[in-house]
Every structure is written in structure tokens, then in C-alpha cells.
Amino acid sequence: MFVTLRYHAFVREETGRDSERLELPIGATAGTALEAFARRHPTLAARARHFKFALNDEFAPSGAPLMEGAVLDLLPPFGGG
């Protein structure tokens, strides 16, 4: 199945993209998608351990199951306020 990862902050800068489509196996979770991301972008792999997730515009845990067409934001540590 295909999911769309969306990138922000330094992830957007370092990958040079706002988003990326990934093919993942059925049953993949947010955590699985993050592992695929880390393999594809190894310079971000260490920092990826600190990312949170949003799935279809709601916060989601790493175990959240993904479905075809899901939109998963990788959220680096926040800096608001």
C-alpha cells in the first residue's frame, strides 16, 4: 500500500521535500513507516527517534496502523511559544 509522509522543519530542509510517497506492506504502522524513512534518509535516522506522529491530522502513537492513502506527518521536537 502507498502512504504519504509529510515533512517539516529540518526534515523538510534536509530531504529537500515537503512530502514523499512510500510503499509499505499491509499492516505497517507509523513506526514501520519511520523505519522505512530512516533507511531512505540515513542522515536523519538518529534524530528520527525523537519524532512524534500525526496520522490524518491527529496525533498518533508509533503503533498506529496505516491504511492505503494515509497521510503521516513526521513531527520533530516542537519549538513554539
Add this chain to the structure above:
Amino acid sequence: MASPTPLAFSELTRAPLDLSALEARVARPEAGAVVSFLGVTRSHHEQRSVLRLEYSAQEALASKAMEALVRDAISQFGLTGAALAHRLGTLEIGEASVAIAVSAAHRGGAFDGCRYLIDTLKTSIPIWKKEYFADGQAAIWVGPDGKPV
């Protein structure tokens, strides 16, 4: 007599923030206290002179999360009103990045509620900050504790 519904307001905006407008929103006849906070961009980050800041967000989620945070503060601290505004885009030194106004019957709840809102916002809302330096060295993304991420 039932209490009127507390005023809950939040927004992301690219326009300069207006704290007095937020204070007006939360004002209530039954509120004896209005407490407000402005987060202002500082000129230095660990002795390095800062030129400007850029704020960005996962806007759909940040809007929802700010709404939920405001309702949470109202509920926890018995507020009569809470209003939260965060700016996005490029900010010069001295401009406000975040504005908060809360009202309550008494000052205890108002001070505590305002503190809670700024403290919790920093770790719970998907907003990112990038700092640019006068010394020309690489800009950095800064996390909730003020340290580079």
C-alpha cells in the same frame, strides 16, 4: 442561575499579535482577574546575536491542538475565558510570537491557567522555530527547552 459558557479562543496567524484584543475577548463581568502573557523574540541565543526567527507549523493539527489546550486550561483552572494566539512566518526581534489572555473569578486560577497554557504549548503544539544569527553562521532549529534539535 447557570454560569455563562467560558470564552475559548485560539488562532494561528501571520499578522502581528494583538494582546489587548485577546484581553477584551476574555473579559467577563464575573471575572475579577485577567492575566496575560506575551512571548517576545529575544535578541540573543546563548550570547549569539539573533537576527530574526521563523515559525512554521503542521497547521491543521496545531489549530486543533490549540483549541483542545484552551478548553483543557479552562476546565482545569475554572477559567471564565482563555484566548491563545500564535504567530507564524518571519518575526523580527521584539515582535511577539505568542499571546495569551485568561480570565477567572480570582487571580489564583488566572495566574495558574496562564502559566499552564504557555508551559504546555511549548511541548504539545506542532510548531517549529528557526533562529537566524547575525554572525552569519548556520541557522538552527530550536526545541522546547531552547536547545537546538
